[in-house]
Amino acid sequence: MLKVNNLSISFIQYQAGLKQRNLQVISNLSIKIDAGEILAVVGSSGSGKSLLAHAILGILPKNAMVSGSMLYKGAELTPEIQKKLRGADITLIPQSVNFLDPLMKIGEQVRCSAGSGNPREKQKSIFRRYSLDEKAENQYPFQLSGGMARRALVASAVVGGARLIIADEPTPGLHPQIVRETLGHLRELADDGCAVMLITHDIGTALSVADNIAVFYSGTTVEIAPTADFKGSGEALRHPYTRALWNALPQNEFQPVEGFQPSHSGHLKEGCLFEPRCSQSSQECKCSTPEIREIRKGKVRCHNAT
């Protein structure tokens, strides 16, 4: 349903005086989501996950420059098309209750997003679907409990009937039961034929619901693997970073990875971005940036992967 090829996003930043510089935050990123599938995009903070979501929706800040291609149902996502599709075809499930207008009643906010058709009927039916009671209709965001706020966010995101749903960190710091419920909603949407992109830094959350996992490192995908490959001590995984992430989990080996993700100060280095932290690095890794290639039904960006 959505295909992103070689997407790069950079920002123009003004430094002292009139000196400009380009800040590359996402480089050569490629992902693909089909209808009925949940693709989890996993990466640490600052790896550019949210920007990917904003780029697909076309709501990046004005000083952002985008290159590469994004295809929705085979058609190029131009700014005009994005404007038409926002809310109706593509939608966002945001992080927190702060994304609701603090001075507008929940019912009204949901009706605002209903798009075509009878807003009141659509709102009533979406409220029933997400078991929000009638009282919630006339309540303000600050009056909702954590769980209700989540459901209200999902309700107001999907009321327009979108088919591609981007959930940007929808479960930060929530009670496990609410997390399960929210992830359940995403699974339900996917089973109804929607394509769902779940952006998260929590690999556990991702594994519990997603079909495929895309691992982000420093603004690009280093690996896209089926969820089933995350098992044992990561033998089925293709990229050393993915394996390191998997093995860093408490229930696995609890082994941290040394070093830091490179920040976007100035130019990114030549060669593989993970090379300084990689135990298998070779001369080739230092000099040339690996292309993404297909290995064992997954994709990986590593010279040494087999």
Add this chain to the structure above:
Amino acid sequence: MVQASLFKFIIGKSIRIISLLAALCLLSFVLVSHSPVDPVQAYVGADMAKVSPEQRAKIAEHWGLDKSPAERFVLWGKSLLQGDMGTSMIYRAPVTDVIKERFQASLALMGIAWALSGILGFLMGIAAAMLRGSWLDKLIKWYCLTLASTPTFWLGLLLLIIFSVWLGWFPVGMGVPAGVLKENVTLANRINHIILPALTLSIIGVANIALHTRQKLIDVLESDYILFARAKGEAGLKLLWRHGLRNIALPAITLQFASLSELFGGSVLAEQVFSYPGLGQATVQAGLRGDLPLLLGLVLFSAIFVFTGNLIADIIYKLVDPRIKEGNAI
């Protein structure tokens, strides 16, 4: 629960205004009684040489100036509590009547300036924020910053020079035409006289509200909920109408009510420049000529006026903002 909090609100505000007024009375009384202006001399004026010391003493005695300041303060306070603010020495009328008459003139002036600067400033702020970084935004910002540092009297003089002296469109001063009987003054006359002073106050008053609204709207436009609204397909003026105005209107209204003190201060200067017979001009006269009862009356009145403005702002917040209104109800 709601009633209890309302009760608390009223009691709290009452204590505040009473203590404020008491402190103000005392402070102004002390200041004025130490003023170098001799009320008798100010009253008699140029004829001072013709008035004998005995006569002067008599006037002072008639006004009670021979008593000690503390005694005078107690006497004044007693009659104030009975609703009697005394008699103005320069207008030779009860202070209440003077204030009433003057306030009507000032109210029209300040009301026009208040509404005009509020609406214009709000619209300018919205335009600047929506077109942030454009030439219009820069122009509005430049205009506001320039005006925020412009003295009221200077702008008044400028308008007077341009529109009254050079162009001759409006009268040079006063609230009504000179030499016309009170019964014959028309509404058109009054409007003609009020335009320049009202314009002076409006032009100055715009800056505050416009800059504030601009910044507030920029914050709102960068907020998470606007991002989410855009992600759901809302855009343009509809987005501004639904989510923008709702979130900037309340602070703007509050600011406008809370700015009554500045408006009052500005009107003192504007009325002086335009010889407009309002409260401000009376205040200056009372101060210069040592008219203690009138000055104290005006101080009390203006304190109540400004306090009321702030009180209204508070109440509007309580009535309109659901986060405060319903937050109390829970």
